[in-house]
Amino acid sequence: MSERKPLVLGIDAGGTMTDTLLVDADGHFSVGKAATTPHNESEGFVESAIDAVGNWDMDLQKTFEQLSVVLYSGTGMLNTLLSRTGRRIGLIVTRGMEDAVLMGRGLQTWTDYSYPDRLHAVTHQAPDPLIPRDRVFGVTERIDQFGNVVIPFYPDEAEEAANALIAQGVEGICIVCMNSYVDDAHEQGIADLVQNVLDKHEVDIPIHLSSSVRPVIREQSRLNSTAIEAYAAAAGRDQLIGVEEAAHGQGFRYGVQTVLSYGGLAGIRYPRLHETMISGPVGGILGAKYVGDMIGSDSVIVSDMGGTSFDIAAITRGTIPIENEPTLARFKLNLPTISMESIGAGAGTIIKVDPLTKKVSLGPESAGSWPGPVAFDQGGTEPTVCDCDVIMGRLNPDYFLGGKVKLNVEKAKQVFKEKVADPLGVDIYEAAEGMANLLEMDAKDSMSQMISARAVDPHDYSLMAYGGSGPLHMAEYSRGFGFKSVLTFPFAAAFSAFGCTTADYLRRYSRSVQLTLPPDADANHRASVIASLNDVWDGLRTKAIREMGEEGHDKADVELQLFAMMRYTGQLEDVEVPLTISRVSADADLDYLVEAFDDLYAAINRPVAQYREAGHSITELGLIAKVDKIKPTLKRRPLEGQKPSSEAFKGTREMYYGGTWHEAKLWEMDLLRPGNHVEGPAVVEHPATTLVIPAGDHVWVDEWTIIHYEHAAPADSNSK
């Protein structure tokens, strides 16, 4: 097989496993897996690559020499943040807000908690600050919301702060001033003085300005973003450099790329590396968008079920939604992030029965990979949904991770009976299916919520199910929505790594503005708004093209799409309005802007919530600059017969489904060919995932080797 031409290597290092997707010039993939090595991620990176390369019997060195792109999405920064092992950071703030590091936002004491714990006040606890209070110094200054200097900054205080921080041996200094998103003059002025002091002491440490990290409103989020960048990015970058060195050591000739939380690619020396911190699940969404575009489905719901969580997102008419205020490790951030919902629901989710009320609850805790579910026989004592899948014969005890882990069915049964079935007074198999259904229902509910929040009509959307446990539970969690199509992939378990390989070189540029369009605005006012719009967009355009050029891209290849963050005047939440115009050339373009907002707003929030009488405000203007990158291509193959080849058939197994036992046919996923149909009851097995098809449902493989799941026609709807 040495005629293969390896092109792209995508690596997604998760909390437990590092997944590799190796793509060749013909669009073939090879999936590799290895344990993540948090102390030195480059080890797991190489092991996982060896696994993927080994599937093709290729030489590792030769493969790396031929690769054009290596993409790495890791966990180094997040681990640094969670384990509080980052840099020694000092902070200079507007005098009077020094206590912000301790006070935080009050909501950080409960944000990301489950429903019960959000109510149960004794569980609330603020996250430990990244910067201790004695390394925070105030400088007297104030700029108001309009950019007026109310109090000039006090230079002596800035110098004293710098001296004190140097004496404390800090490794980086953050500067955060009130309203610096409107005017950064004070942050810049303080930074210049601090730099002088550093130079005087011959200290070479970075200075991070909140107005550079992300110049938007909300000082606490800006402070968090700036602090995390200073605190955790360096260690993360060291890991990435280690990965790059390992790649170069194997003969790779270019720079390693990493993935931004809003879906673009950046070199590992990118100055705002904290933007890569939430990149793991982003890969899957990019992959879904890429596949969707290829197969002609521009609206996609993605669902990623692994061992610990269920992540979902919606791509609507080709647009990936961005959340501007996500929470990371319980800090509220100002970091544009692909908007995803995540619930603690995966195959490893622990099942609990309240001894008092008999209320059943799932998770959010997960058994993780160690000790793992009871069936792993590694000392796990709490029953999980995975154990239910084993008990019901849905998982092959001898083929988990291709047989690397043997599952102990009897042990799973014994613990599950004692801790769940008996307390509920239900038959063990019935209880096991009930628990799997609860997980599927949680997954379904989270999708329903997203569908309603984003004004999505399922009939317009394809659902893509991936992650190690996605195909195992997709039959039920996708049932009844009426999606246009329901899809999964032979490489479902490494779909996020695949997605990373499909990313483009992409940057978001934006600036806060304060423009209003009252309903009765006169021509002069409208003309001034138009001038401001063009002024800001022109500036962003120039910067975007220049920066992309500096990274070595041909300026002619840079594609730009404008967007505006808009709201009804007085509101507090914006809607990001993507625009098809390239500049505002006429008054009518303003009407277009307003109508585009009104339509999108009504679609998201219902027409009753419109309030045109209040007028419109534009709070942020931006553009997305994109340069295409070489990507894997899904290979289109001719359709063959409906009947799979005999070598794909693996025999039969008893499987519990719908309250009764079925004899399920077993198939090897990688041996199914385009055009093949598989009728339920069946189980399609893959070393890294398992697709369960109950009686009545069926799947077929299309010309892209994508598996289409089709549910039986709905029976009497009162059955459930």
Added chain:
Amino acid sequence: MTVTDTASPHTTSAHPSLLDQLLESERVMRETGHYAGLDRLSLREADPLAYEGLHTKLRSMVVSARELARRISASPGVREVGESVVALYTPEGDAIALSTGIMVHVHTASRFIKWMIQNGYEEDPKIRPGDIFANNDAFIGTVQAPDVIDVMPIHHGDELIGWVAAVAHELEVGGITPGGDVALAQERYTEGLFVCAEKVGENDELRRDYLIRLERNLRMPIYWVLDEKAKVAACLEVREAVKALIDDIGLDYYKQATREFIEEGRRSQLARVQQLTVPGTYRGHTFFGHVTEGKQGVLPLGNRNWLYAIPLEMDITPEGRLALDFDGTNSWGYHSMNCTPAGMDGGLFVTLTQHMNFDGKVNDGAWMATDMNLPEGTWTNPGREDVATATSWALLLPAFGLFQRLLSRGFLGRGFQEEVFVGQVNSPMIEMGGESQYGDRFGIALFECAAAGSGALAIKDGIDTGYVGWNPESDMGNMEVWEQDMPMLYLGRSISADSGGSGQYRGGTGFESVWTVANTPQLIIATSEHSSRVFDNAGMCGGYPAPTVQLHHAVHDAGISERGRRGEPLPHRIGNDPHESDIHRYTDGETHVIEGPYLAEPLRSGDVFSHSYNGGGGYGDVLDRDPGSVARDLANGYVTRDSARNVYGVVVDQTTGDTVVDAEATQARRDEIREERRTKSMPVSEWIASSRSRIAEQELAPEVREMYRDSMALSERFAGEFREFWSLPADFVFAEREGR
């Protein structure tokens, strides 16, 4: 309230009228002791998983509808700090499932729906699909005027099968003083705009004339108007989801299951009380004092200082039934701190959901498993509907903070030490109005108060700057966002040292803000909820109460920009020097230090103002606190050096720049404090004997004397116990206050 006593209204449909359904539901509950007469939860028994699944689904509907509402709102109260809730009700108005948020409203919207049914709304103004009803009248069903509730009926065919309600706390209601909690209201007629169970929309649309009324009667109509739209959108979202769900599972299943949820809620409430507490009678007492006599703007009727006694008895039966008795508390008054039974329900619920009903099955079942005695004529149940309730939280928070401590004694008795919570405190609010920085009239409640300190736990310190009793999803919001909506600039927002009650585990601390007024010729400020002379909270098991509320500091023509140009120090916090505040030290002009509610002449550009939020009570003996924790608190500004030494007996060395405990000096200092305690202490009987003459001779401050006189006049039991305790004659009464 007038309950229609006539025969059921004529209905054209085949379904019984709502009034008949309501009366029947009450009869069945009374006669069987079970909600809807359900002595068995048959759907749960038959298929517990489908049953649980439906509950999860209903709960996620209301949770996601609340998120939708948040996106639409213009109010920082709703968007920034989450002052909203969405809930689903049965046709009779019993709550089935609620979102998170201000859980206060489990039963308030319930009262509102029942009130409409009882008052013949089926006949007039009729309840049709697509109708929108709104209410902010606390005597019909809400806590205070700013809590505006919208409800919409849910129909299946021509049958009304439920209601959905959404509540948002408004930041401006157009009262005698600006803001939502109208501090200066003394009677209903000055509380602002009332919408009394009114049909405000039809066919899923708000009526234009209603929006015009809002636009013309509020200082800042956009908050209420957009919140109204947000709530209607949320109601529509839930209504449509419920209808789709019923198409899926069938109406019969839906009706039966939702009733079972409520009965199950009732049973879990009983089970939780049994599990977590010890049966018996628990008693406690707290107080609240408001210094308002002679203040500008106080109208003659209420021109006095108010001191409230809040004795509370909690009875728990072996079956788990929990009853609260406010017998002995004081009369309602001409101020805005009175409450209604609906508001008392709110206080009870928001507290219960934080301690035993947090698992998501909270609904009206829990209400049915609890009782409250609210004596008529007291602030808890004024018995007349023209009294003002705009700042009812002033008394609700101390009352239900006390309830938390009584519950905690139960938890402790049962061994659930980690559940003990010294509880909620007042978090004084600022309301303001006048001319905004944009040159418009404006009004707003500055809701950064929604993140005070909590009481301590029995295993760790309380939550610092991150808890209020009325909304466990507490938050203060960003300063930059608040500055968008008011003509004041923060000079500082800082931890208030020593604001948490001391103890082995200290209470959470509050914070304080200092502003310079900017870009306005007129800023009217009115604040509320200041108990400045008596503790409105307490510690537990030897912990100290949090301090009484701080004073306001206001400086006219403070010279901030001039001092700024000269590079002189400015005030960023009140400071820890008891003899001179930073505000006084670092401003020009005269500093006005004002006790109690701030009701003074308007401020304008160039002035300075400060306001503080409270901390919570402590737990356990201060001398048992780990000295290292005290040192850490000192380094972080949670406690002062003075209190480290004089309260905790911890001596530290700060000469190296770090804060290090001097173990030997600490031991010596703690021994000294123990010795002082021994010297000062005396047997209780001696203390009673030595104090008795003051009582017998009525040598008490006029407010204290009046408080006890009123309690004794309202409650024979209180009077009897008071006389017995102090060995007073059977005819002992306190003299009435002087004047008319």
